[in-house]
Amino acid sequence: MAPEQTPRPERADAARNRRILLATAREMLAALGADRLTMDALAERSGLGKGTVFRRFSTRAGIFRALLDEDERVFQERVLSGPPPLGPGAGPVERLVAYGRARAAYLMEHREIARAALDGRQQVPAGAQTPLNQIHLRMLLGRMDIGPANLDVLAVQLSAALDGPFLLYLSAADLGHAASEIERRMADSWEDLVLRVCRPRPPTRGGGPSER
The missing domain is CATH 1.10.10 (Arc Repressor Mutant, subunit A)
Known part of the structure; x- marks a missing residue:
């Protein structure tokens, strides 16, 4: 080797x-x-x-990928060492909500760059998932008491909710006239999802599921 x-x-x-x-x-x-x-x-x-x-x-698309890479590093620094609740110092649920809201804002802000970064060679549009997504979400989930969930799979599923590909298929006119509203809806839906998924599980009664 x-x-x-x-x-x-x-x-x-x-x-x-x-x-x-x-x-x-x-x-x-x-x-x-x-x-x-x-x-x-x-x-x-x-x-x-x-x-x-x-x-x-x-290629021309490579210019936009380089811009996205640079901005992605800045975003990751905010997550890893920035002020709370996005950065360290807040509770895991609060940080998870803040992460999704910040990610929604990031995706909307970079939608034109992400669209221009496509050149037909990527299977997933630029600016969609990043390794930090799943790693960070898995870390925060591990700090919560949400019962016997498979946290690795749950992190993948939550990460998918933050993907940006569908933004690239919205018309430019829709995004231009309602970008702030789309961002708000994405952020509110993410918070609702997190609060539902991460709700503490009540203790089970009895020795197991009842027989029918």
Whole structure:
């Protein structure tokens, strides 16, 4: 079995180019919208050349995936070390509710980037599930008294409720006119789901289920 190779550190010039490209991409996204953010336009505006842009992102969708990855890291930092109730310091149910509400806001905020990140090669739309989802939910579930549930399966099921693919299939017009309402409904439904699933189970009476 061959030993694992340590990833080579990113060269200083490559890291600098990455920061410039991502910052320029965000500026263009805010000013021009996702449709105008192309490989050629990014190269011209950043002044780094087409070859640098193609080596970094490979495809136009790769630009948006890189933006999502960067924002996902920021979101994870808020979950792991930010203020409560999203971060540590609150009870598990409160944190679970806060996580779903924050995730709903994140999905709505990034819906255009997620849509543009698709290039036909992904089985699941970009920005849907992340490993943190299931790990974090499983950790919080383990701190609750919800009876003899299979917490691993329950974490997967709850994580699925936070997936964002269906947002990509809503019309742009609907999202543009009712994004805040869609986010509110998603967040309220998540809280209702959590409070139902995580309700403490009453102690059972008797020695087992009654015979019919």
